[in-house]
Amino acid sequence: MIIAIVRLREHEPSDELIEALRMGGVTHAEVTLPTPGSLDLIKRWSEADAMLIGAGTVRDRQGAQSACDEGAQFLVCPTIDKDVLEIADHANIPVFPGALTPTEIETAYRHPAVEGVKVFPASALGGPDYIQALKAPMPDIPLVPTGGVGLSETRAYAQLGCAGVGVGSALVSEDAVARRDWGLITERASAFVEAWKAGLSGASGL
DSSP: OEEEEEOOSSOOOOTHHHHHHHHTTOOEEEEETTSTTHHHHHHHHHHHTSSEEEEESOOSHHHHHHHHHTTOSOEEOSSOOHHHHHHHHHHTOOEEOEEOSHHHHHHHHTSTTBSOEEETTGGGGTTHHHHHHHHTTOTTSOEEEBSSOOHHHHHHHHHTTOSOEEEOTTTSOHHHHHTTOHHHHHHHHHHHHHHHHHHHHHGGGO
């Protein structure tokens, strides 16, 4: 699973962005709440039913409730916030809390609304090597490494048995959106999807 992270500071993307990602084979998109027009985007894109649309950088009760009210189909957090987890549980939608240490990951996964744990920032402690070390004692926990994820990391994470990866500027960059270069974004999306599939096909050899 590739989760395309729409994290923009200056531009509110048009609906062509989500179509570009869909054409590249991406099935999940996370619109971070600080992105201009994020709640309107979540509402519009979730209603379009082109892919699963979630809200990202959800850090408190207000953000979680607002995202759910606009139709977010999952929530992604940089941390573990009790209020956010409760709102996701009440709304009956998955939540991916952010965690980094083994204790944080285990704690997060025990909540009933948690479908997977966002390991963030995964690159800070060695990327795939760190994830491999985590998977040894906790093979049952679905991990979604995020932060510094490129094509090679995507393939490695899939091969290690991760549930997915969160991909930000390497897929949806501010520059590409500003230039409305939807073809480039589709090309990038396709490359990430293929890298993920290649990793999955090699997982049996681990």
